[in-house]
Amino acid sequence: MRTTDTLAVVRNLGILAHVDAGKTTVTERILYVTGTTHKRGEVHDGTTVTDFDPQERDRGITIFSAAVTCCWGGHRINLIDTPGHVDFADEVERSLRVLDGAVAVFDAVAGVEPQSESVWRQADRHGVPRIAFINKMDRAGADLDAAVASIRERLHPAPLAVQLPIGAEDAFTGVVDLLGMRALTWGDDGEARDPAPVPDGLREEALRRRRLLEEAVAELHPAALEEFCDTGALRTGTLTAALRDLTARGDAVVVLCGSAYRNRGIEPLLDAVLAYLPSPLDVPPVRGTHDGAEQERTADPSEPLAALAFKVNATATGRLTYLRVYSGTIEQGDTVWDATAGRAERVGRILRVTADRHARLDRAVAGDIVAVVGLKGARAGATLCAPDAPL
Template identity: 85%
Template sequence: MRTDVNPLTAVRNLGILAHVDAGKTTVTERILYATGTIHRRGEVHDGTTVTDFDPQERDRGITIFAAAVSCGWDGHRINLIDTPGHVDFADEVERSLRVLDGAIAVFDAVAGVEPQSESVWRQADRHGVPRIAFVNKMDRAGADLDTAVASIRERLHPAPLVVQLPVGTEDGFTGVVDLLRLRALVWSDGGATAEVVPVPEDLREEALRRRRLLEEAVAELHPGALEEFVERETLSAGTLAGALRDLTRSGDAVVVLCGSAYRNRGIEPLLDAVVAYLPSPLDVPAVRGTHDGTAQERAADPRAPFAALVFKVNATPTGRLTYLRVYSGTIEKGDTVLDAGTRRTERVGRILRVQADRHARVDHAVAGDIVAVVGLKSARAGSTLCAPGTPLVLEPPGVTEPVVSVAVEARRFTDADRLASALARLAEEDPSLVVRTDPETGQTVLSGMGELHLEVAVEKLRLVQRLEVNVGRPRVSHRETVGRGVSGFVLRHVKQDGGAGQFAHVVLDVEPLQDGFEFRSAVVGGRVPQEYVRAVEAGCRDALAEGPLGGHPVTGLRVTLTDGATHVKDSSETAFRTAGRLGLREALRACAMLLLEPVVEVTVTVPEDAVGGVLGDLAARRGRVSGSAARGGSAVVTATVPLAELFGYATRLRSRTQGRGTFTARPTGYAPAPAATPAR
């Protein structure tokens, strides 16, 4: 009897994650070449890669925008998203991870786990995305697979299961030993495919030892493998592969492979691992959403009601592209879909299979597909699109609050309206960019995740929109917090101007909190009804928008409603919300407030002879050094530095180290600013 195989089992939706310069884009390029999707290998340094197609990406040599491509391997369709590695574009990674079923984490064989690779790993943990690891650049001087794996174990805390042994070291790296099948894969210079040969005699004993270690590690983690291991004292290749698949998909372990993407070595086994270990849309839990406050699930079934999540919007010269992950159902050209958040319906004009900046038209897309559609006018990143008759709201990707701002104005007065429109379009494409008008100066302020993030946005205004703009000096976004609180602060809100009046009496305690905002009610005897308590909390949250020091958002406090009073006729939720807002605002003026500034963890890599100058420069920037280590002839210094002190640091570092120094930074939160720091 013939059994039909669900075609979704042959789909893999995955991303490439890594620290900047670990080789993500080169890995993506070699995957496209190995699968026959492209016929010429592009290079990042030549500006000829498929996924880094934006002019700024090619000029800067880094990935800025997530790019989607599709390719085929061993009867499977792989939808691949190449994500940025720079911390300023972490939200682009966040939006991509939200719609992925698996990922390849790329690590530098010399540097191991670097700061941003740790950050994206944690992002993938939050989304429950299974990963396999690829230790890249095995041909570099100082490359060491075991050291890189040790850093994965120590800093990321998964159980790394190494399934390959390198053949050759550094420049002599020519291939890998497959520990599951105990065979060697060797690539010749310029060769596109591997030659399968027996394990070299000088590596056979080491290969058998590592195979044994792999079997023992898998048996410890997988009950089925343990049963066979106890019975036979070994594991078959089939059992080992099945256990590795289960452990990868559950997140209990990560399979580790190695290679050199630049020299096209290790890519075919990596693709085999993607197919063998990472999940299909059917292997991940059904997507969960809500409708009218009720939780619902939608299975990855083309016959189920349509539901998709928008994860990217891109305005192109030929139209607005809306990128979707289809979770259930089928969408066809000409269909009408409902934006579940805004309750607006829109018509799908065209459906495109995306190949970076190239697109192929398709008639329909089904559950498990990642496609772009043309014709939607109002859908934003995070919007849920669904069948009009079966609405569902899916959880949108999180958006990080911006930490750096610049004032932007058009050089020509006549371009003011064009600038406003262009900025609105930027914010639509990238939700981590925020545009607002400063109420004091009337200036248009653009806020983002870092100096580079804003540079890219402004350059896009100039290149794409053909706008000449003036940009102010970057400024960080401060916060305010409570250093010492107050107790028993009374606010009596009474308003009588004819007709129904307003009456609300509240008594608030305000105290410091480690982070965030917490509201509690300690009112007894029903002196303040529960619906009014909720209104007081809403008013307090309104008051957090502007603190007394300089109008910055307030965080790190607990507010307790301890008492209150109502009026038979004049009390209402509106009155108590107003009392909560005014009461907390006045209470904060009575508190001892602290100004907070954003701080980042900086990792500086410099020649050893330049360490002294770098340490002195960091100290002058109010940096606190937390560690240093030697790595391959260089020194790696880690420090915590206020973000405001890092503007222009890249240029300063290059001049101090004759261009040989590099640094990366990742946000770590907020810390009290010195008393001399201006509040605005």
């Protein structure tokens, strides 16, 4: 059974964006880079894993929130690819309730767009920490600085870019990692090359931007400020820890960039997910009431069960109820209490889902996002808990 030690290597993550910003392509490249798929799914030819519904493949947009699981750097990432179209805002709202963190995807040409602003405000209401990915850096007119400025003007006062593009528009080949002070580049086939020294022509600019990043973080983070005042600079470890704290508190937004279509920038994006976004252990306990008394549950498999149903789908394998397990353990055959409807339900099969593909599990524990077969009446938004410890 999973322990709290291994909960530290779980990320429950959403991908948020305006329609056509490229978030489904970002998701597909994450699946490819992590080895979950062996072919790059493409929106334009209907081969994506996450847009598996016929309507989605026909229209080229995400309607339903697909649940995807992948692994990177010894971590398990439970990923929700949410709709970007304004007509499906309710689907986004339900998904945000179960996320611990999110990647907000922006178009490098358009910057912040109306629906990206709307979904950002939704994430604010749910207290979801975010990092930003400026996508489509290979497009004509792509401008990282302008996109960051649009975030600052319309969404958040402290977007902090941790990368510098190498090349512009069609010549975009990679990024300078401002924390590691190294060049990360990709070949024409989208495969990552070995990290290299910062190109001579970019070194001065990279050092300038690293300095600006250190100054911005020092202004926002007391421990970083103390080190900056003492030494005149920030160590990379201090900078990383401070960025994680600032992200968790919502006081800053780490900004990365790339081209998902060309498979450039995905590996450092995944590294940033692990470095800056919280695990289930890092988020506050869930709270509820029983007989008028407030109860709380922490992310611990030994606690009584508390789970939220955030989506219900009718599929070829039966009625699937998607759950976020906040505490406790749920096993096949268990009886659970639907506190919303006031009735007992029996758990059938438990599945780990990669869009329309399912792998059977013996159990799900705190921190998991899974689908369950056999819950006949549970609806999206239902709270499921242990019968002897209702919430």
